[in-house]
Amino acid sequence: MARKSWIQREKKRQKLEQKYHLIRRSSKKEIKKVQSVSDNQEIHGKLQSPPRNSAPTRLRRRCLSTGKARANYRDFGLSGHTLREMVYACLLPGATRSSW
Structure with a gap:
């Protein structure tokens, strides 16, 4: 049986991922459309602004x-x-x- 704190941490990450899912998806679409380097860097900054635990790769x-x-x-x-x-x-x- 896993520790309860690990399970709760995972549930928290799932909620964060659902909350920031649309922001991440829209900024990734913008990156594909933009051709200038400065705008691309600006959008990457937006993509890095959500919390780290909201990334789908951190889910288990x-x-x-x-x-x-x-x-x-x-x-x-x-x-x-x-x-x-x-x-x-x-x-x-x-x-x-x-x-x-």
């Missing part, structure tokens, strides 16, 4: 049940350990247990 995918940050499957949103437990308990439709 976490398990929905445990909050674990590693070994996550995108399709299910679960960590490998939790996914295996749920498959063995027949809680995930369409997933089969491995046997060899």
Whole structure:
């Protein structure tokens, strides 16, 4: 189980990313349109003005049940350990247990 502070920090980053998403997207579109260097630098300054934690690259995918940050499957949103437990308990439709 992940520490609660890490999970709360990640939730805060998600809120910030949603808040500044439109600002980042519009400034990136402006950068593509502008041809002069001085205007380009000005727009880059705008792009750097939002908080650092609002960048989408700083987000980390976490398990929905445990909050674990590693070994996550995108399709299910679960960590490998939790996914295996749920498959063995027949809680995930369409997933089969491995046997060899």
